[in-house]
Amino acid sequence: MAVYTEVSDEELQAFLREYEIGEMLSLKGIAEGVENSNYVLHTASGYYILTLYEKRVDPADLPFFLGLMEHLAEAGISCPVPIKGRDGSALRELCGRPAAIISFLDGLWPKRIHPWHCQRLGAALAELHLAGESFQIRRDNALSLDGWRGLVDTCEGRADEIEPGLAGLIRQELNFLEANWPSDLPEGVIHADLFPDNVFFVGERLSGVIDFYFACNDFLAYEIAVCLNAWCFESDASTFNATKARMLLQSYQSVRPLSEAELAALPILARGSALRFLLTRLYDILNHPPGAYVTPKDPREYCRKLRFHQLVKGPGAYGLG
Amino acid sequence: MAVYTEVSDEELQAFLREYEIGEMLSLKGIAEGVENSNYVLHTASGYYILTLYEKRVDPADLPFFLGLMEHLAEAGISCPVPIKGRDGSALRELCGRPAAIISFLDGLWPKRIHPWHCQRLGAALAELHLAGESFQIRRDNALSLDGWRGLVDTCEGRADEIEPGLAGLIRQELNFLEANWPSDLPEGVIHADLFPDNVFFVGERLSGVIDFYFACNDFLAYEIAVCLNAWCFESDASTFNATKARMLLQSYQSVRPLSEAELAALPILARGSALRFLLTRLYDILNHPPGAYVTPKDPREYCRKLRFHQLVKGPGAYGLG
Known part of the structure; x- marks a missing residue:
């Protein structure tokens, strides 16, 4: 369980100005996940996941990862979709780290496998x-x-x-x-x-x-x-x-x-x-x-x-x- | 940052049967908070906070706390509202702990005070x-x-x-x-x-x-x-x-x-x-x-x-x- 980077409301506000997803309403750090910092982000247009990529992710790989999610979603696979900013890019920086907003995907992971x-x-x-x-x-x-x-x-x-x-x-x-x-x-x-x-x-x-x-x-x-x-x-x-x-x-x-x-x-x-x-x-x-x-x-x-x-x-x- | 109790999908499903808030769609542990375990809960009827009360809260005090929130909300104060189950009670048990579902309140807390x-x-x-x-x-x-x-x-x-x-x-x-x-x-x-x-x-x-x-x-x-x-x-x-x-x-x-x-x-x-x-x-x-x-x-x-x-x-x- 981990949120490694604390995002201030002012930094988040400036970050969200690069997107067309409406006013920032709420941001809650998610306890699960060990590699990156993840937040549930609520804006006037809905719920999203905000991810800050921490040191175990090589920033050079991010275009592959984000591009793949977009590609798979277009092909009909149910997976998070990177949200593009006003500049057409889904990848930018927040608190000195690479960061992206992706769509919120419903579901729970199974604790006991049947x-x-x-x-x-x-x-x-x-x-x-x-x-x-x-x-x-x-x-x-x-x-x-x-x-x-x-x-x-x-x-x-x-x-x-x-x-x-x-x-x-x-x-x-x-x-x-x-x-x-x-x-x-x-x-x-x-x-x-x-x-x-x-x-x-x-x-x-x-x-x-x-x-x-x-x-x-x-x-x-x-x-x-x-x-x-x-x-x-x-x-x-x-x-x-x-x-x-x-x-x-x-x-x-x-x-x-x-x-x-x-x-x-x-x-x-x-x-x-x-x-x-x-x-x-x-x-x-x-x-x-x-x-x-x-x-x-x-x-x-x-x-x-x-x-x-x-x-x-x-x-x-x-x-x- | 803390989630002390892990809730399985099966336990949550049984718990939600006591409420009329629709199918369970998502549950994410929140990293903030030091006293209790808090989750963002998404059901077919919207977003909520699920709280499991850990050992620092005396269960005997919970009717005061939940009753107060309900009272204040009715008086027009913007605060979380406890959601009542089919039995009319907002307080029940999950994973051996007292637990309640409260309404999701938008907003961010200010990291820098003006x-x-x-x-x-x-x-x-x-x-x-x-x-x-x-x-x-x-x-x-x-x-x-x-x-x-x-x-x-x-x-x-x-x-x-x-x-x-x-x-x-x-x-x-x-x-x-x-x-x-x-x-x-x-x-x-x-x-x-x-x-x-x-x-x-x-x-x-x-x-x-x-x-x-x-x-x-x-x-x-x-x-x-x-x-x-x-x-x-x-x-x-x-x-x-x-x-x-x-x-x-x-x-x-x-x-x-x-x-x-x-x-x-x-x-x-x-x-x-x-x-x-x-x-x-x-x-x-x-x-x-x-x-x-x-x-x-x-x-x-x-x-x-x-x-x-x-x-x-x-x-x-x-x-x-």
């Missing part, structure tokens, strides 16, 4: 992948295979502080993935952080997807593997729920069928995805400033998920017939 | 005092003279850790106040925590007053003294701005004239109010759990304010002719 959530997610994910095909800007995934070695080098020395044997697990897994990572799967724009807190539901309807600030180009099936990890384990990460996985995969395929090569690659992509979140959580917990507002997530959850996928023989383990 | 803010505040405060006259429930001020001795006894031993000589200052001031505190001033319902973050403005209009969870019965002029301290010092608390005080007092008196006795008592009431916030801030900083989300406020700001009022000879120091 199979039907995974079913809704699968189709929405496939639609997002199809809609991304025509997006022209490209952004490499800094947190894919090439980026993992740097994280391993940084964290390896202290990994056993978190769990004995963790350094060895990580090193061996990285070696395996580097030797076996696929190279010829369909690529496209992926959200890359499609955890339950970034997917909103109103009742049983998936109402939208938020937080595109890790989006990048990578294998589309890699994103499915991220979702298998984020949505299909029971909450203690000890049990994989094949029903949820089957719902997700069948629903995805009803919109975008997976090739044989993509299906065959799912286990290794799931191992890679597990290692990716294991490594970033490990980095965060080892480099967590004492007294910081944000509680780091437990990397050991992703050790357990990784060990599950290491034993998987084929995509059948994910509920496919 | 004299015109004080002018708007004065009249609004007097209107609030008049509107409170007909409120039937009574709640003693636990943080008035009688309560200060207990805080002094608790904090005195460690006060000099914060500022050398602080224990002596506090003890002497308490003795003075106990010997000289007035006893026969007009009483009524006061807000008792009317700091700038509890007063909202839209443009130059005071749009409302929030957070009645310290409200109680006390001298009406004591509340003016609280506001002199909270609104009329420059930000480093070293300079008292008599223009702001004059604006506040004149504007208050345009709605509710102060008696000679009330005016004469302002300096001692201002000393008492300064001691009250000095003591609670001192208590909070001495008992602050390490790693807590909320940063305690500096009690020394109120040492400086107290020392200013100790030198005041009469109400003329507050900008009156």
Whole structure:
């Protein structure tokens, strides 16, 4: 939970003069979110989200992120739409930080995942992948295979502080993935952080997807593997729920069928995805400033998920017939 | 900044079934606020604030607080209105805590105080005092003279850790106040925590007053003294701005004239109010759990304010002719 930057009423008033969204009526900092400062903004024309991009977002990437949201929304995907100012630009500066106003998207993220959530997610994910095909800007995934070695080098020395044997697990897994990572799967724009807190539901309807600030180009099936990890384990990460996985995969395929090569690659992509979140959580917990507002997530959850996928023989383990 | 209790979508859905405010659309935790957990709630009928009362609020006081807001709103004061459920009650339970839904009040609290803010505040405060006259429930001020001795006894031993000589200052001031505190001033319902973050403005209009969870019965002029301290010092608390005080007092008196006795008592009431916030801030900083989300406020700001009022000879120091 975090709001890193306090916006004064005078600064906000000057900022809003660049927009045609009416008089400023209210601004409330949102407690959720760990990367940026987010506010619910109410003006005479309605409710919006005001985001100030903090130091973990590279300003050079913002045209990609904001452009992607606009592109996806135009293609019919329910996601926040950047609001353009009088100058036609959606990106400007507030309190010395890059800032943007985006539309307010209704919905709550599910705290407890039911199979039907995974079913809704699968189709929405496939639609997002199809809609991304025509997006022209490209952004490499800094947190894919090439980026993992740097994280391993940084964290390896202290990994056993978190769990004995963790350094060895990580090193061996990285070696395996580097030797076996696929190279010829369909690529496209992926959200890359499609955890339950970034997917909103109103009742049983998936109402939208938020937080595109890790989006990048990578294998589309890699994103499915991220979702298998984020949505299909029971909450203690000890049990994989094949029903949820089957719902997700069948629903995805009803919109975008997976090739044989993509299906065959799912286990290794799931191992890679597990290692990716294991490594970033490990980095965060080892480099967590004492007294910081944000509680780091437990990397050991992703050790357990990784060990599950290491034993998987084929995509059948994910509920496919 | 704080949200202490996480509300699941399922718990919220069951809670909202007790109301007639339409389908649940969105819930976002608000970062501001240190006593309770607050959320912006969006339903099919509009935007609301959902509050979960955390441990610093005595549940037995909630009928007073919620009843007062309803009473004031009916009397034309712009403040949040408790929303009643199907059973006619505005107070129920969510996640094991007392909880209420109140109306969403537009406005931003002023980060930098201009004299015109004080002018708007004065009249609004007097209107609030008049509107409170007909409120039937009574709640003693636990943080008035009688309560200060207990805080002094608790904090005195460690006060000099914060500022050398602080224990002596506090003890002497308490003795003075106990010997000289007035006893026969007009009483009524006061807000008792009317700091700038509890007063909202839209443009130059005071749009409302929030957070009645310290409200109680006390001298009406004591509340003016609280506001002199909270609104009329420059930000480093070293300079008292008599223009702001004059604006506040004149504007208050345009709605509710102060008696000679009330005016004469302002300096001692201002000393008492300064001691009250000095003591609670001192208590909070001495008992602050390490790693807590909320940063305690500096009690020394109120040492400086107290020392200013100790030198005041009469109400003329507050900008009156």
